[in-house]
Amino acid sequence: MSKWYPKKGRVIFHVDMNSFYASVEAAYDPKLKGKPIAVAGNPEERRGIIVTSSYEARAKGVKTTMPLWEARRLCPELIVMRPNFERYRAASKEMFKILSEITPNVQPVSIDEGYMDITECQDLGSPLEIAANIQNRIANELDLPCSIGIAPNKFLAKMASDMKKPMGITVLRKRDLPKKLWPLKVEEMYGVGSKTAEKLNGINVHTIEDLVSTDVYQLKRLLGINGERLKNRAIGIDPSPVDPDAVYDFKSIGSSETLPNDTVEETEIKRLFRNLARNVARRLKRKQAVGRSVQIMIRFHDRRTITRSVKLPNYLEDEDEIFAVSNDLFEQNWNGDPIRLLGITIQDVAEKKEIAHQLDLFTYEQEASKEGLYKAIDKLNEKYGKSTFIKLNSNQEDNQPRTSFQKDFLDDYKK
Template identity: 80%
Template sequence: MSKWYPKKGRVILHVDMNSFYASVEAAYNPELKGKALAIAGNPEERRGIIVTSSYEARAKGVKTTMPLWEARRLCPELIVMRPNFERYRTASKEMFKILSEVTPFVQPVSIDEGYMDITDCEEQGSPLQIAETIQKRIANELDLPSSIGIAPNKFLAKMASDMKKPMGITVLRKRDLQNKLWPLPVGEMYGIGAKTAEKLNNVQIFTIKDLVEADSYYLKRLLGINGERLQNRANGIDPNPVDPDAIHDFKSIGSSETLPQDTTDENEIRKLFRQLSRNVTRRLKRKQSVGRNVQIMIRFFDRKTITRSIKLPDFIEEEDDIFTVSYELFEQHWNGDPVRLLGVTIQDIAEKKEVAHQLDLFTYEKEASKEGLYQAIDKLTEKYGKNPFTTIKHTEEDNQPRTSFQKDFLDDYKK
């Protein structure tokens, strides 16, 4: 058995749930199994965006971020559902509980994937046996499919889990790189997005092998320090440990969203800033944190992107404050061109308990008198999904899934 567990080095698993949102819905309603299913924020509207889809839908060309009208054109029989956040959170929590029963060294990275360091789990069997047990338990107990990568580090484990979907288990050792990893297009490498892939393609780097063989100095000039990091990973080098506490290390909290179509409609823009501010506020409160640097991101119709920020004299956490500051920043720096994407981020984060809020007597009494009200509203908001006392009417409450949703619940399984 010891041959599977090297004296020097690690054994890492990457567990990746397959088509998670759609799979959870099919587990909840077995009649959906085997059918083309997609999760979208606004299934009643043509402008809704596909968040995820079943493999049956993907086989017809349905893809994440695709407009709903296009998905229905490609797949007329497509079943489209709104997201059920509570279901996904519950399923995620149970999945991570299964992982944590194998080892305490579990690092969630999103609601549907995480790393495990099983180096010290020799008594439970070989890495392949452990992976098979995990996959079977998730399938039998939760009725959900998953893929698992086994490797000596996190990067290779992540790449391995992507190689066989759904319900695959892949071992990727350093001696396998030449045959399994290097022939892949460079754009399929974890950590390389579309823009970076385009830059690499423009200099004749088309495969991961090309990246390995490229001049490191030239890569650094082209991509900065990231060029060296990507080349090391392509060579199978990734020193980052599995860190169960990494979910608590955050320096900023943000939310962004692409508009259904490029717009100059100030009412639509203002409404989105309100929603983004609400998302950020929710995450701040979950983490019991405050911040005093507000940053906005504006991506225009031509993909030109700018960020603007302002440091405040005091920490903030409330939706109205974040909205007011971020929208004022937007008004100051918007040139009137059509907007494609907006983002709001709070930086300079600190835990509430560590921040000494300097208040004069009158301010303190005013805030203290409201604390009970704030708590009551938060409880009702948690229960009913929206603030029942809000004076602003929102036509699209929190039905659009956002990336921040995944980050909010990463440590739920420990509760």
């Protein structure tokens, strides 16, 4: 076992569910197995895009973010389904439960992927045996496929899990990098987006090997500290820990939505802003958090996108306040062009328990006027239990995630 578990090194897994949404739908309805499936936002509308697709659909050329009309042209027999995030959340929770039974050192990073540090799991067998056990359990108990990368750090484990899909188990050691990693195009490297790749291509860095051989000072001039970080990762250096508590770290909470049609209709715009404000307020409530900055995003009909923000003197969390500030920002910055997408993000977010309740005169007057009510509620809570009073418009569904990008629920597997 010593060769697999070095005394001074780490053994890290990256577990990545394969075609997660489509796989969950096929597990839920076995009649869909082996068929080209796509999950798409707003499949009835012209702006619907592919969120994910099964491998049978991918074989026909269907890709994530592809317009639905194009996907149907490539694959006329494509079965298109709306996202069911409650279903995906339930599957995600069970998957992370399986991982946490191996080690408590599990770091979820999204609904369908996470890291594990199994350095102290020698009594469970070799890393390959542990990976095979995880993969088989997820397949047998949840009827879902996954790929697992095994490496000495998180970055290499992430790259390894992408090398064989579906149902792959890939080991990526530092000595393997010249053959397995460096020949890849630089845009295939985790952490390199299209804009970064374009900048790197501009200095003749086209492969990861080119990145490794480029002077670090040139990279820092081009990309700042990220240039040095990318080179370190490419040569196999990534000291970042697997942090089970990272799921609680958040700096912003937001919501965005694409309109079914480009519009200049103010009634429709305000309706969408109201919905977005409600979503953000719901998520703040779920996290027991507040924020001090409001940012809006406006994407116009020609895909031109602007963001505008304002920092407030006090924290906010209320739907009406979020809507009012967002709408005011919009009115100040909209030029009248047709709009395709709107978004609201609350930034400078903090948990309520971590901040002092600083009351200005106005807030103090509001709180003081409710003091008698609060005392009455406290007495009733003492008599009948907590949460005696719930807002009339609240319901269980309010706490459900609305998109895959929300991370509010990634600790559910611990509950």
